[in-house]
Amino acid sequence: MSFPGSGLAKGLAVTLRTMTKRSVTAQYPDVQPDLPPRTRGVIGLFEENCTVCMLCARECPDWCIYIDSHKETVPPAAPGGRERSRNVLDRFAIDFALCMYCGICIEVCPFDALFWSPEFEYAETDIRDLTHERDKLREWMWTVPEPPALDPAAEEPKELAAARKAADKLAAQQQAEAEADRAEAAQAEAADRNQDRPDTPGEGQ
DSSP states (O other): OOOTTHHHHHHHHHHHHHHTSOOOOOOTTTSOOOOOTTOOOEEEEOGGGOOOOOHHHHHOTTOOEEEEEEEEEEOOSSTTOOOEEEEEEEEEEEETTTOOOOOHHHHHOTTOOEEEEOOOOOOOSSGGGGEEOHHHHHHHHTTOOOOOOOOTTSOOOHHHHHHHHHHHHHHHHHHHHHHHHHHHHHHHHHHHHHHHSOOOTTTTO
């Protein structure tokens, strides 16, 4: 049951509680903010990992990623081999005036060529200047923070567990073969010693 003026009393109580607290003002831009490690600022491009698979551009809901490429012929690695063709990246641009920072392009990239950077100071006076080419995206790549350390109590990934199991099995097999080879060598050495040992008097009687 509320009495007349209870809402005003609650509001004044909040005011009285906050009046005694010290106000804190972020002194930006003189002091840079301490951003969380997973801040979605801009997208950095690690060009060496890009294979021009076009997954990021096809999955982008806003169609704000522009990619151009051409094919080059790679000579065979060994004499008598076949020539191969590969895609060479010519242009990789992102229109941040259209980007809605959903992160789908980063999630679908199978070769880890796109990363989130906490950089956020890229305002422009002309909206057309918000389309940044690969040179700028590469510069932002060096502002990407290191990934957080893995949780030591986390479950080991299935891929690592399978690889470790196969490696342990191969190591055990190689150890067993080495022990068998050592045993055969020891038997052969013992047989050679028995053949080379001279007969003692009284043997064979």
